[in-house]
Amino acid sequence: MSTSQEPEPEAIFRSAEMTLVQLYIPTEIARETIYSLGSLGLVEFRDLNKKVNQFQRTFVDEIRKLDNVERQYRYFQSEMEKKSIELQEVFLSDYKLQQKSILSTSSLDELSANAQLLEDRITQLTEASESLLTRQMDLKQHQQVLIATDDYFNKSVAPDLIDMSETAQAEFLESGAVQSSNFITGVIPRSKVQLLQRILWRVLRGNLFLKTTEIEQKMFDVKSKTFVDKNSFVIFSHGEVILSRIRKICESLDADLYFVDPEASGRVTQKADINNKLTDVTTVLENTDRTLETELRALSADLDVWWKTVKLEKSVYSIMNLCYYDQGRKCLTAEGWIPTFDLKKVQNILIDISSKFSEPGSGANESSFPMFMNIIETNRTPPTYHKVNKFTAAYQAMCDAYGVATYREVNAGLATIATFPFMFAIMFGDLGHGFLMFLAALTLVLNEKKIGSMKRDEIFDMAYTGRYIVLMMGAFSMYTGFLYNDVFSISMTWFKSGWAWPSSWKEGESIAGHQVGVYAFGLDPAWHGTENSLLFSNSYKMKLSILMGFIHMSYSYVFSLVNALHFQSMVDIIGNFIPGLLFMQGIFGYLSICIVYKWCIDWIKIGKPAPSLLNMLINMFLAPGQIDEVLYPYQAQVQVFLLLMALVCVPCLLLIKPLWFKHTHNKYVALPTEESLTASSSDENNNLLSHLNLEDDEEKEEVQFGDVMINQVIHTIEFCLNCVSHTASYLRLWALSLAHAQLSSVLWSMTIGGAFGVTGFGGSLFVFVMFAMWFVLTVCILVVMEGTSAMLHALRLHWVEAMSKFFEGEGIAYEPYSFESVLIEE
Structure with missing residues (x-):
């Protein structure tokens, strides 16, 4: 390979030339080839299986397997976020240094198996932690209920509460003279305490006594998986039917009910038992959380690298699903757009891969179909690619x-x-x-x-x-x-x-500089602070805006000539550019020249008032040939000529292109019809190329004279009106x-x-x-x-x-398959 390289042509003034190529890749080295092309980032692959459902393509099982691995990685990341563990991200440049070649199939299977093992392990620890946390909160809530209700139970007397007055009920219940069948205890979310009171009051018609106590520590709520504020409560009433109704109401409001022994000795035993259990559960929970956090921290160091690897592997299979799979030859046929100047880079990559897998001991099948690249001659519209930095x-x-x-x-x-x-x-x-x-x-x-x-x-x-x-x-x-x-x-x-100020002046007298x-x-800084500074700067900047707008639109309009010359469209030059240029320059170019000319004249020195250019432009259309304030000699004749020229340009814009179309042909194909392909010498390859390209041919569309005429009418009206509105728009x-x-x-x-x-x-x-x-x-x-x-x-x-003025903007963006595009997108 030659070490000297030609300088790459620019692709910023206009897009780079593109070439449609066809690749024949043996199945044994398909993954390695696609991976290498992805690292190069120069091929935009076309979908050759548009008529095949996404779920029926060749490599859909591999993609599903990698989708499951990504789901597992997302689960790991969510568990890290719960523990406030930050994922250690690896930059793209560092990842490229680590991962220079595609993983083997066995390594990919091992990565998937490890992800499954880790998911089982973390799921087990997470479920155990949640179960222990639920048990711990249950014991804490029971503990809080015992503490809050301990003051009410000292005796074992149970008179009929219904026969007593409300004052007597309160005094008696607060004295603690109740039996276990006369009360219900539990914990309820603080937001539902008032609702519980209203419901019980209406259902039992006041035949109860309710006492609540706020729990200072937030308690874990099993349903919402969050910590919420709760209250402990004690409800005193009479009769098993009423108590059963109270239990149902409490449970419907997400209350947790607990048994509290009415005997003091029993409550002491309950407290000791709950404290022991709470200590054991807390110890096991801390160990479980510590183990889970250790696992997640160890995982955070490698997860991003694994994730990027899986993304690339999945993208490789996605590209392979765009290719046509030949069952007989055991090869993939791919099509894609490549910048013409970069064809040699792609060829070198293919040669390197072919030589690597053709060596003895490489594991490739020696009888497999050879890999090569075909250049396809096509009239299909290529994508637009601009080289940027x-x-x-x-x-x-x-x-x-x-x-x-x-x-x-x-x-x-x-x-x-x-x-x-x-x-x-x-x-x-x-x-x-x-x-x-x-x-x-x-x-x-x-x-x-x-x-x-x-x-x-x-x-x-x-x-x-x-x-x-x-x-x-x-x-x-x-x-x-x-x-x-x-x-x-x-x-x-x-x-x-x-500017200079007069050496002497009288107080209160207006001062004029010379x-x-x-x-x-x-x-000039002399204008700062003067009475007419705003008037001067207004006039100056307003005219400057018109000049800037005229220059900006004029050079932009010249680009339409550059486009027409490049595409060799003489009808656009004669029918659009020339009359459009004369129309714009004859009116607004003339106005710009007059602005500069007016600036160049010292009107005070010649003793004449400076003419108003706005009135001049208005009278140019409303009163041709009539000049109220002369700006230069023969002004009337020049303005009449420019006005007639602008009027002649309008029918030229309107008719030249449609009449040329009518004269040359009555209809033509506007869109590409069918790709002409450079086929190989064998008939079998010709049939294969025909199958790949004819299945998604674009339909023919006939353009009639009326279509061209309507399009040109719209263009003419839009251009003439825009010349006025766009020039005024630059006043911003x-x-x-x-x-x-x-x-x-x-x-x-x-x-x-x-x-x-x-x-x-x-x-x-x-x-x-x-x-x-x-x-x-x-x-x-x-x-x-x-x-x-x-x-x-x-x-x-x-x-x-x-x-x-020149931009069509009907291109298709060039989106090559590259690692950067795969790894950067979220």
Whole structure:
């Protein structure tokens, strides 16, 4: 094998080229082959058994066996959580170093047998522990009943309670003069004490005496398997029928009844007997719990490794169930998509496995079917695969959330790397706030290995995954904040100002500065605090938003030309791109040029009022050729020409593509019909290939002229309307930038800005408190909340305004079989 390798082609501007391959794998080495391909992570396997029920496939028994092992592992984990034992997780990189090859069948059977033995052992210990705990709680409850009722039993007299008054009943019962047949004792949940009292009072009409005592220690409830608050009770009444009714009522309310000897000597004997039994049960329970905890702690060190191993083994059998099993040849036939550049890697893996199992003593059947790979020529749509790294992955995921790019079309994720943080920064432009965001993201980036190995909640994981996006947003915000000359809403004099104030003025007189030069970079600090600063910044940022929107949409629209050239679709260039470009540039491109031209003219120097561009654009459509305020010579003729050009572009957009379709052919197949396969030389292989690919052929669909016409009408209307609405949508850049600046200014003036006027020790303390309040509100409101709002608006500008100009988003994501995808998914 050659040591020098060609540099891999990029697959970020457009998706990588994919190849459909067919693999013939002998059954003896099928598991090893699939395992090796999974470690490589380059093959997206297709299901060749779509017509076969999932429960009737070849390797369903093996999967069920591994499912049972996973169930046992989940049981072990639940028992660990009950004992507060943490599972010792093994990172994916460490696991790969430990597990470099697939387990043998005997090792897999041994793993399953060990799981069964461990389940039996832990189940036995758990059931014994629960049984002992139930017995312990029963003895404790009996003990509490004896303690609570001991004061009532001193004599053995039993007069008729019904014949006595209520006061006499209470005095007599509290004196302890009762027999064993006159009372019932037990324990009941505290939440049901009042319910018991009401029911007994209504059923027995007051012919009873009930005494309850709260038990300080929580008692174990067998039904709910939790510890709850309970009360001990003693119920005095008369007659066996009434007492039997009381027992039934108590038992229906989950009360535990206990016998208490009315004789003092008997109660002493009961107490001693219960104390002895409680001591024995507690000792056995502690030993059982200690043994169970020891078993679980020993298990926690290896369980995650075993679990990952079982997951991989199960995934291997799941992939094998996607393959066609040839009973006669004893081989598996698999199909899958592979990036064209990586075909050699897959071939090398297959060669290594074949050579390994063809050696003498390897255990492989020498008469088995040879393993080889076929490349299939097909018109089936391949999946979309973009190569990403840790920096570009988050941007690509952001675009894929809107839609996966069509195979080989321009990827929106590449341009988003630059435009997304820049659009965000236009709305979030503040040097101080951008620095805080940059600093937070930089912390995540510098500690990414440490944080990546930690358990993260959903919110923190989103921030960690998008750490490079946040880093870029902070950096761009620092740049735009430098342009806006905003540092926590305070203006800084970085360079010499281009404005000068008069040397003398009268009190109460308005002061007007005069220009003495040009500020080197960004907004002149002289505008800070002036009466017309808001008017100036409003006008400047509003026009800047229109320019940014025009540039963003224009270069996005050019990508549609790149797509048409790549797919060699001249009708899309002539019928869609050219008229669409002329329409957009003739109106909104013209408006953008006028904005820049207006900025370049010194209207005060020439003594003319600056014309309103909004009125100019409105009159361009409502009153063609009529100019109220002239911006440049021959303006009327230029605007009439541009308007006529835009009007001509509309029927071109509407008719060229449908008429071309009508002229060339009346119908064509829109979807792929049948795969053409590169077959081997033998007729038997031809029959096999035909069986595998014709069973799931896609149906033919005929597209008529009416379908093309309707689609083009919708496209034309949508494009023309969107040119207006999308351009206006970019005004959100101006609105959010203005809102952010004003909110920052208000927060400064109402907190730390007003604290500097207080002097003395109290003033210092006041400044400290106000600074803390300002910093917390700045981080929570301006950085987090305002930052989230600006990020969502920037996301919308990319998804709707930019990507709609060229992005189809009808692709299928490339999902190769890989260990990372198997082990990462929960």
